Amino acid sequence: MNTVLNSYKHFPSNDISGVLSQDALILSKTIEDLNDYLRESITQRNPKDMLFEKIYNVYISALYKNWDGYGGRAITQDTYKEALKLASFLPSFIQNPDIDAESDGCLAFEWYKDRNNNFSLTVYGQQKIIFNGFLGADVLSGNCLLLNYLPEEIENYLIRLVEDK
Amino acid sequence: MESVAHGEILTRYILDSNNIRTSDSSVKKGAFKPNEGEISVYRISGLTDETIWKIGHEIASNRNKTLKARADFKASIVFGNNTFVFPKEPPKHHAIIIACIENYIYNDKLAIDLDRDAKLQFEKK
Numbered sequence: 561m562n563t564v565l566n567s568y569k570h571f572p573s574n575d576i577s578g579v580l581s582q583d584a585l586i587l588s589k590t591i592e593d594l595n596d597y598l599r600e601s602i603t604q605r606n607p608k609d610m611l612f613e614k615i616y617n618v619y620i621s622a623l624y625k626n627w628d629g630y631g632g633r634a635i636t637q638d639t640y641k642e643a644l645k646l647a648s649f650l651p652s653f654i655q656n657p658d659i660d661a662e663s664d665g666c667l668a669f670e671w672y673k674d675r676n677n678n679f680s681l682t683v684y685g686q687q688k689i690i691f692n693g694f695l696g697a698d699v700l701s702g703n704c705l706l707l708n709y710l711p712e713e714i715e716n717y718l719i720r721l722v723e724d725k
Numbered sequence: 726m727e728s729v730a731h732g733e734i735l736t737r738y739i740l741d742s743n744n745i746r747t748s749d750s751s752v753k754k755g756a757f758k759p760n761e762g763e764i765s766v767y768r769i770s771g772l773t774d775e776t777i778w779k780i781g782h783e784i785a786s787n788r789n790k791t792l793k794a795r796a797d798f799k800a801s802i803v804f805g806n807n808t809f810v811f812p813k814e815p816p817k818h819h820a821i822i823i824a825c826i827e828n829y830i831y832n833d834k835l836a837i838d839l840d841r842d843a844k845l846q847f848e849k850k
Contacts, residue, residue, distance in 0.1 A: 629740040629790040631760040660743055663758040664832060670753065672746060675841070680754065684829045692754075692837045701837075703830050 608647070611656045615643045615667065622661035633665035638685035642706055643667040646683055649710035654718050657681075666690075671721055679721050681714065695720050726812040729820055733800040735766045735810065737843070738781040740790040745845065752796040752845045754836035759824035766810065768818045769797065778848050780818060796843035806835050 619640040626632060643659070646669065650657075657669040657680075665684060672678040679693035683706065691714055693700040704711045729735075737756055739745060744756035757764060769777045777795065785792040803810045803822050813821045825831045 629785075629788040630765065632758075633760070658746075660753060660755045662755040662836075663760050664829065666758070666829060666833070668755060672748065674749065675751070680837075682829070682833055686829075688830075690830050690833045692833055694841075701834055 607652075607656055608650075611647050611650070611659075612644060614656070614659045615640070615647060618659045618661050618667065619643070627661065628663055630663050632661070632663035635661050635665055635667060636685045639665060639667050639683055642683040642685060642687065643669075646681060646689060646706060646710075651710070651715060651718065654722055671718075673721070673724075677721060677724055679717055689714065691717065693717065693721070695724060726814060729768060729800050729810045729812065731799075731801040731804055733768055733770045734797055735800050735803075735820065736769045736777065736781075736795045736797045736846075737764070737766050737839075738784050738792060739794040739796060739845075740785055740788060740792065742793050745794060750845055750847075752794075752840050752843050754833070754840040756796055757836035757839040757843075759822070759826075759832055762824050762826035764822040764824055766820050766822060768812070768820050772818070780816075781848075783816075792848070794848075795846050796840070797846055798839055798843040802838055802842045803835075806838055808835060 619635050621627060622632065622635040625634050627634065650669075654671065657671050660668045660670065662668055662682070666682045667684075669681040670678065671680070676694050676696060679695070679700065680691065682690040682692075684690075687706045688703050689706050689711070690703045691700060695717065700717055702713075704713065737752075739752065739756055741756075744753050745751075746753055767777075767780055772780075778792075781792045781795055800810055808823060810820050810822045813819050822835075824835060
């Protein structure tokens with residue numbers, strides 16, 4: 561992030577459109593837009609932005625095969641996009657989950673209170689969500705389609721996880 | 726090579742600190758996800774603690790990683806999931822759990838069951 565900001569600092573602030581090629585102008589504009597976005601993100605960080613950033617960082621850390629030392633599969637762009645989509649549906653009453661890349665190329669969201677109160681959602685680029693967890697004596701396990709909203713079943717489990725003492 | 730018995734203790738060496746929960750020093754399910762349908766484990770029943778850690782350090786070194794911990798679990802958890810674990814040497818004591826290639830749902834459940842049973846061990850310095 562700082563690298564982008566610093567590199568942008570080296571662009572002259574006066575009008576340079578007369579001396580740059582069209583490609584350079586487009587690049588300059590892109591960097592300018594990115595710079596604005598980053599500034600805005602830094603000053604107005606809400607939990608959802610932080611979650612998106614966390615997902616991005618985990619994605620970047622597992623971009624290449626064997627990222628984990630066990631020959632782990634790289635996280636695909638489809639999986640990354642699904643994780644962002646799922647994150648955007650998460651209700652505000654639940655705190656941000658831990659985000660982990662897994663050896664089989666999945667991205668996992670985990671809420672963990674203790675051994676008997678935890679819940680995880682996993683995406684793997686095939687438009688499905690796998691859920692697993694433990695709520696007291698109940699063992700939760702299943703999967704559902706990743707649509708354009710958070711499935712009610714998952715939302716209900718998250719409510720229970722928050723409410724369970 | 727003797728087949729793996731239900732009562733045996735197996736271990737998965739943890740090379741990535743992201744697989745360890747900081748809240749209660751337990752292991753995450755990500756530690757038990759397969760690579761190309763196999764989960765690499767070691768048979769440690771009857772081995773001394775020193776030997777078990779030595780094997781772990783060798784594995785980590787071969788992969789240019791640092792050994793963070795190990796997660797010990799019962800072989801019966803594997804068999805209880807209708808899965809198999811087979812000896813696969815060399816290296817000595819090595820075994821593999823057969824997972825399902827591309828069956829993410831099944832593998833996630835197996836990983837959850839293993840991480841729930843596993844006892845995370847840290848090397849005493």
